Amino acid sequence: MKNILITGGAGFIGSHVVRLFVTKYPDYHIVNLDKLTYAGNLANLKDIENAPNYTFVKADICDFEKVQEIFAKYRIDGVIHLAAESHVDRSIKEPFTFARTNVMGTLTLLQAAKQYWNGNWEGKRFYHISTDEVYGALELTHPDGIEPPFSTTASSSEHHLAYGKDFFYEDTKYNPHSPYSASKASSDHFVRAFHDTYGMPTIVTNCSNNYGPYQFPEKLIPLFINNIRHGKPLPVYGKGENVRDWLYVVDHARAIDLIFHKGKIADTYNIGGFNEWKNIDLIKVIIKTVDRLLGNPEGTSDHLITYVTDRAGHDLRYAIDSTKLKNELGWEPSLQFEEGIEKTVRWYLDNQEWMDNITSGEYEKYYESMYSGR
Numbered sequence: 208m209k210n211i212l213i214t215g216g217a218g219f220i221g222s223h224v225v226r227l228f229v230t231k232y233p234d235y236h237i238v239n240l241d242k243l244t245y246a247g248n249l250a251n252l253k254d255i256e257n258a259p260n261y262t263f264v265k266a267d268i269c270d271f272e273k274v275q276e277i278f279a280k281y282r283i284d285g286v287i288h289l290a291a292e293s294h295v296d297r298s299i300k301e302p303f304t305f306a307r308t309n310v311m312g313t314l315t316l317l318q319a320a321k322q323y324w325n326g327n328w329e330g331k332r333f334y335h336i337s338t339d340e341v342y343g344a345l346e347l348t349h350p351d352g353i354e355p356p357f358s359t360t361a362s363s364s365e366h367h368l369a370y371g372k373d374f375f376y377e378d379t380k381y382n383p384h385s386p387y388s389a390s391k392a393s394s395d396h397f398v399r400a401f402h403d404t405y406g407m408p409t410i411v412t413n414c415s416n417n418y419g420p421y422q423f424p425e426k427l428i429p430l431f432i433n434n435i436r437h438g439k440p441l442p443v444y445g446k447g448e449n450v451r452d453w454l455y456v457v458d459h460a461r462a463i464d465l466i467f468h469k470g471k472i473a474d475t476y477n478i479g480g481f482n483e484w485k486n487i488d489l490i491k492v493i494i495k496t497v498d499r500l501l502g503n504p505e506g507t508s509d510h511l512i513t514y515v516t517d518r519a520g521h522d523l524r525y526a527i528d529s530t531k532l533k534n535e536l537g538w539e540p541s542l543q544f545e546e547g548i549e550k551t552v553r554w555y556l557d558n559q560e561w562m563d564n565i566t567s568g569e570y571e572k573y574y575e576s577m578y579s580g581r
């Protein structure tokens with residue numbers, strides 16, 4: 208495969224995947240298709256934008272004719288599909304946008320790929336990037352009194368220090384709760400249906416929460432880093448008891464590279480950090496790290512924690528078991544969480560201009576309207 212279409216490459220995870228493929232595979236042509244919604248930002252790719260093996264195309268994945276044109280013009284033989292509406296809170300306010308992009312957009316891409324490949328599946332691949340949220344929510348069953356940080360290596364995947372005894376496995380039944388996860392679940396089913404019905408060589412992966420550079424500051428970690436820097440309140444939903452499993456975004460990109468090249472057709476892999484945190488414990492680590500790196504005495508920003516009304520339908524706990532990926536393809540997270548969070552906080556503090564360009568003007572107004580009246 209030489210001509211790879213990456214959708215959503217101007218977003219958070221997509222930009223890391225584009226960077227990895229453009230730099231690691233000089234003989235591939237990487238075509239980045241992105242609509243540049245509020246979440247798409249070409250500044251995320253400044254360092255590789257002039258690479259000879261890279262092309263950016265501004266387009267909507269729901270525009271069938273345009274997508275057909277892109278397949279033909281660039282003779283696409285592999286797709287890595289990341290374009291999506293990705294924020295749960297937005298999906299609660301505007302579910303139609305999520306159904307349009309995540310469901311219809313994915314179907315549009317599948318249909319265009321099917322037409323262009325025309326039954327010649329040799330050397331072709333349609334790889335769909337999905338989320339652990341499709342599995343629903345897990346209970347908190349572990350006895351109290353065990354404090355993070357937990358292990359971040361698959362070798363200790365017995366999870367003996369985690370918050371519960373259950374995990375999401377590849378065969379866990381789908382049970383999405385938010386409009387976001389319902390739309391992602393639907394798109395996963397369409398991708399599998401195109402394999403089962405037409406024989407298209409598809410792969411689906413379901414990943415846990417990513418963190419790292421270039422994440423849009425509506426998501427917990429960049430939002431909180433920026434708010435601490437500006438002395439603004441940190442809105443903790445509910446009691447801050449919800450648990451997420453955090454993975455450094457570059458490790459997700461590494462997994463995508465490996466699975467795209469070595470993954471089994473029609474298969475599914477879970478990707479996770481082996482790194483569960485209660486939100487409130489994670490928030491305390493972020494506060495401590497930002498204060499330290501800004502040279503403030505410990506405790507300076509603790510007062511910013513503000514408990515607010517919970518997210519509607521807030522899933523209690525996500526926890527991925529990615530043992531299959533480790534056993535079959537040898538992947539595991541390369542970064543310990545302590546190192547990853549330090550790098551991440553440092554990156555946002557060092558790239559204040561990137562952040563300010565996003566948080567000024569129109570976006571700020573939209574953000575305020577989203578969160579007022581919660």
Ligand code: NAD
Pocket residue numbers: 214215216217218219220221240241242243244245246247248266267268269288289290291292293294308312336337338339391413414415416417418423
């Ligand atoms: P993001 O919101 O940062 O980026 C999404 C990108 O898609 C943006 O560049 C946006 O412009 C583009 N896009 C949106 N609608 C489009 C359309 N109609 N046509 C073309 N482009 C469009 O999202 P992200 O966090 O980087 O997530 C990328 C993918 O990974 C998504 O499919 C998401 O469901 C999945 N995922 C994300 C996480 C996470 O923690 N962020 C975890 C697991 C899976």
Ligand code: DAU
Pocket residue numbers: 293294295296337338339340414415416417425426427428430442443444445447449450451486518525
């Ligand atoms: O699990 C994978 C998913 O992770 C991805 O599929 C999604 O695209 C991605 O957005 C992320 O979803 P979450 O809803 O878990 O991420 P978010 O950063 O929005 O929230 C993380 C946790 O923090 C969640 O329990 C809600 C809570 N939270 C979030 C925000 C923005 C707060 O308490 N306060 C906040 O202001």
